[in-house]
Amino acid sequence: MSHLLVDAQQRRIDAVVVGRGKKAQLVDWAQLSGFGPDAVMVVDEGVLRPPADDRERAAAEGKLELVGKRALSEGGNELGELDDVTFDADSGVLEELLIGVRRVPAGSLLGSGSYAAILDQSQEPSP
Amino acid sequence: MRLLMTATQIRGLPVVTVRGGEDVAEVRDVIYSPGAGRLVGLTLNKRGFFAGRSRDVLSAEAIHAVGQHAVMVLDESSIVTPEDASDEVGHPATERNVLGDDVLTEGGSSLGKVADLVLLVGSSGEVVGYQIDKAGGGRGYIPLPAQLSVSGDALVVPNITEEFVQDDLVGLGASVDEFRARLGLS
Numbered sequence: 001m002s003h004l005l006v007d008a009q010q011r012r013i014d015a016v017v018v019g020r021g022k023k024a025q026l027v028d029w030a031q032l033s034g035f036g037p038d039a040v041m042v043v044d045e046g047v048l049r050p051p052a053d054d055r056e057r058a059a060a061e062g063k064l065e066l067v068g069k070r071a072l073s074e075g076g077n078e079l080g081e082l083d084d085v086t087f088d089a090d091s092g093v094l095e096e097l098l099i100g101v102r103r104v105p106a107g108s109l110l111g112s113g114s115y116a117a118i119l120d121q122s123q124e125p126s127p
Numbered sequence: 128m129r130l131l132m133t134a135t136q137i138r139g140l141p142v143v144t145v146r147g148g149e150d151v152a153e154v155r156d157v158i159y160s161p162g163a164g165r166l167v168g169l170t171l172n173k174r175g176f177f178a179g180r181s182r183d184v185l186s187a188e189a190i191h192a193v194g195q196h197a198v199m200v201l202d203e204s205s206i207v208t209p210e211d212a213s214d215e216v217g218h219p220a221t222e223r224n225v226l227g228d229d230v231l232t233e234g235g236s237s238l239g240k241v242a243d244l245v246l247l248v249g250s251s252g253e254v255v256g257y258q259i260d261k262a263g264g265g266r267g268y269i270p271l272p273a274q275l276s277v278s279g280d281a282l283v284v285p286n287i288t289e290e291f292v293q294d295d296l297v298g299l300g301a302s303v304d305e306f307r308a309r310l311g312l313s
Binding site: 117 | 148193194
């Protein structure tokens, strides 16, 4: 497994990207039979599929990886780097985003793309 | 206390979509209306592999927020061709440029010449002050009323502006509200 493809609006993991580059394939979250600390389990290889659109191709290239992404407020101010995310292993729903020592509820995530993850105004430090 | 930045600091900032997290353009320059006391739009450059001058523009109404690190728009549809923008954004009048213009009080004192615009961070382009090259030498910052009279190449400000000339942006940020309260504007 190399990347998670996140639907920022729904705040959930859509799919897992397996492999890199042109050989990268995706597994939809609903098709996973298990998600553990050491491995992601699938019933059989048949659930692996190639990227279906531009967004999925960008994810396969690693451009949409949330972890390590610049975090920006919707006000256009940098909040730091998104160090990690926590999520419900059953549903794929995001729970928290870790930015340095801050734990931000995933409900603050407004959007995510190749440039930045965008968080709502409640995460803006006061001047 | 207000967080402020100059127009010079906005140039070169990425334009980023809130919903997509993509950097869809870069600010080339600001289009300013002294009468309205605000930016009316931004001209843009392209980002990335095709970097360079873009024809497209961004109207102030389509700006979600101007921040210290990015200009935010909701999505890519906020960026339009000059033909699809209002005339003041698509085809701005060249005499709109206020840099170098004299700042005069209503009483006829010259405070200096406009060196830069000062904007409210987090707004969609409200201009709350000018950086000026002071008549007596050195740089200073003055707060502005919400709207401004323009007379030829001179910008006419209320007499009390003279009392509010500040040495830095932080000082200006602290004085804008008091200045406007004294004018009965807030």
